[in-house]
Amino acid sequence: MMGMFDTILDRIGRRLASLLVKQAPGYQPYTPSDYDTLSGILEPGDVLLVEGDQIISGTIKYLTQSTWSHAAFYIGDALVGENDRDDINAPRLIEVTIGEGCSAVPLARYQRYNTRICRPYRLTEEDRRKIVEFMISKIGLQYDTRNIFDLLRYFLPLPVPQRWRRRAIAFGSGDPTRAICSSLIAQAYQSIGYPILPEITLAPGRAHAESAHARKEILHIRHHALFAPRDFDLSPYFRVVKPTIEKGFDYRDLTWSEKVSEKDVLRARTLARKSETETEISAKED
Numbered sequence: 001m002m003g004m005f006d007t008i009l010d011r012i013g014r015r016l017a018s019l020l021v022k023q024a025p026g027y028q029p030y031t032p033s034d035y036d037t038l039s040g041i042l043e044p045g046d047v048l049l050v051e052g053d054q055i056i057s058g059t060i061k062y063l064t065q066s067t068w069s070h071a072a073f074y075i076g077d078a079l080v081g082e083n084d085r086d087d088i089n090a091p092r093l094i095e096v097t098i099g100e101g102c103s104a105v106p107l108a109r110y111q112r113y114n115t116r117i118c119r120p121y122r123l124t125e126e127d128r129r130k131i132v133e134f135m136i137s138k139i140g141l142q143y144d145t146r147n148i149f150d151l152l153r154y155f156l157p158l159p160v161p162q163r164w165r166r167r168a169i170a171f172g173s174g175d176p177t178r179a180i181c182s183s184l185i186a187q188a189y190q191s192i193g194y195p196i197l198p199e200i201t202l203a204p205g206r207a208h209a210e211s212a213h214a215r216k217e218i219l220h221i222r223h224h225a226l227f228a229p230r231d232f233d234l235s236p237y238f239r240v241v242k243p244t245i246e247k248g249f250d251y252r253d254l255t256w257s258e259k260v261s262e263k264d265v266l267r268a269r270t271l272a273r274k275s276e277t278e279t280e281i282s283a284k285e286d
Contacts, residue, residue, distance in 0.1 A: 013145030017098045020056040020154050027053035033243050035088055035111045041243045042107070042117060044076035045128045047185055047232045048093065051114040056098065059154045066230035068116065070095070071182040072105070075132050079104055094135045096181045098151070102141035117241040118232040120194055127192040134188045141184075186227035196227065196235050 029051075042048070049068040051057070057069035072095040080090045091104030145151070186196055232238050 016151040046074040047118040048072045049116040064228040068229040071229040118238040131188045
């Protein structure tokens with residue numbers, strides 16, 4: 001009897017999971033980085049934040065009040081053979097998703113998305129090796145789709161008060177790490193004693209949370225299971241790396257047009273109408 005019940009829960013859970021990872025209409029990347037640019041800048045241990053385009057992405061962005069809904073961990077060539085160094089489809093990222101669990105995926109998967117690179121400051125080579133090995137050891141971790149309550153938290157139809165949003169991410173599950181991508185990465189960094197959130201201190205010159213609400217929230221989410229992608233972006237211990245700047249951007253090399261022609265305006269309006277039409281068609285098909 002229990003086996004049949006688990007089977008039913010699993011089927012319902014798989015259906016809910018398939019809906020959550022369905023692409024949401026209207027996503028348009030603003031400044032995506034191509035594969036060559038990303039691969040030339042990323043270093044093992046970097047966290048790649050992604051502005052996702054799935055239904056679950058919108059919920060995570062709302063609950064965390066952030067642009068970033070997903071986080072992946074860059075491992076470089078740790079799983080790539082000598083003959084596959086130049087293969088764009090070689091696995092160079094480790095991520096956790098509801099549909100696939102913890103898996104190694106190609107960096108090219110996110111070359112058409114808005115992304116942000118967050119790099120730990122002065123990470124030693126020994127600790128870099130440890131966290132890469134930690135993430136690799138988690139490959140194959142599966143999300144239990146029978147935990148329906150863990151999935152239902154992403155179908156929140158009503159506005160959630162700000163003080164409850166972070167807690168809503170962990171609602172229904174004792175181990176949300178199996179669903180939240182950033183949680184496993186946070187666990188990896190905590191395993192080597194590397195901080196992510198600011199200290200609870202008022203010492204002059206030290207990065208700290210200003211308000212009492214922020215300090216209370218930081219204390220609440222010390223457990224790795226409650227970390228969100230935005231925490232790496234806002235962390236005082238991770239450096240935001242922008243490929244364009246790292247490659248030697250010089251504003252003096254830009255050529256500015258003195259004025260925008262009517263032809264340029266008409267072209268922009270045409271492209272905007274085309275994008276709106278495609279979004280409406282996609283929405284109707286869904």
